[in-house]
């Protein structure tokens with residue numbers, strides 16, 4: 125039996141290291157890695173539409189060639205700020221093999237930890253306009269009318285925005301992984 | 302290429318439900334809609350390889366800037382295994398906690414208890430090849446929270462673990478044996494399965510205890526293991 129999850133609580137910032145939000149930082153594991161530099165940002169809101177200002181957001185994604193076993197470590201962590209916003213700097217991931225010889229569209233796994241979440245929430249960010257989105261196996265499991273909640277939009281060159289709604293309204297699609 | 306081996310899903314009742322009204326904050330934050338069950342691909346079965354080279358280890362919270370923190374020094378040790386009993390080796394573990402008076406070194410903690418200038422309350426350790434970890438700290442204090450009238454969190458240490466696939470990523474809390482607050486704590490008690498709850502409680506261990514130095518507690522952690530048969534995941538194309 126696996127150990128039970130428990131909430132990260134309101135004081136998880138003891139393990140917040142703001143530098144980790146920049147996956148390309150000069151003293152980090154990906155210093156000098158080559159690829160398309162992107163910014164991923166968004167706002168998290170709760171069931172009342174209020175800003176979630178105490179969340180820990182983590183990302184995990186493949187390298188620009190779609191690999192997880194190469195040198196690049198697609199891991200970052202960011203606290204939401206007083207405006208409920210998170211922001212990562214990284215390289216755009218490539219397409220990743222899916223199960224059964226399928227190909228997944230470029231995507232970023234997102235984990236959200238916070239007070240009020242007894243275990244973390246998992247979702248994915250996809251890049252709007254990516255041709256592989258049409259055949260992505262996971263997007264195919266999501267009702268068409270909810271897919272937009274996983275689709276980051278370009279707001280300026282190289283900057284992709286995905287807002288996350290934890291509960292109610294246009295609730296983000298969360299994944300049971 | 303062959304498909305990665307998926308991870309097992311938790312047995313019913315062994316994980317806390319997101320929607321747990323007794324823990325009030327879940328009511329604004331737990332999603333209303335059921336999650337989409339996702340097949341396990343390389344995204345879920347790979348994990349960041351976090352090395353002490355870039356994430357330096359720090360295994361002693363009981364001393365800060367060469368000065369001893371106030372409180373009862375303790376050692377916490379254990380093993381991180383998966384459900385198949387395989388060690389989770391060379392894996393980063395992060396821990397954080399309140400000080401001996403029940404106050405976090407955190408701007409948002411306004412509990413009227415003293416801060417200790419010699420205690421910050423976070424550590425980073427790595428499991429060894431057998432999945433073993435160990436750190437030194439101060440036994441934390443209980444602290445009040447505003448979930449309900451006269452609500453106090455049992456004494457606990459927060460743990461964050463990675464594992465070898467991102468589907469194993471987890472944050473949990475270690476509790477202490479004999480704490481009378483456990484029976485009253487909504488966070489602890491939302492997990493329905495009695496055995497699952499008991500596994501969140503460390504055990505006093507004379508083998509971990511160091512003479513003339515510190516009491517020892519053992520806390521073993523189990524991450525998800527491989528699914529019993531890959532065919533159980535046959536609904537995943």
Ligand SMILES: [Fe+3]
Nearest residue numbers: 133135457459
């Ligand atoms: Fe706590």
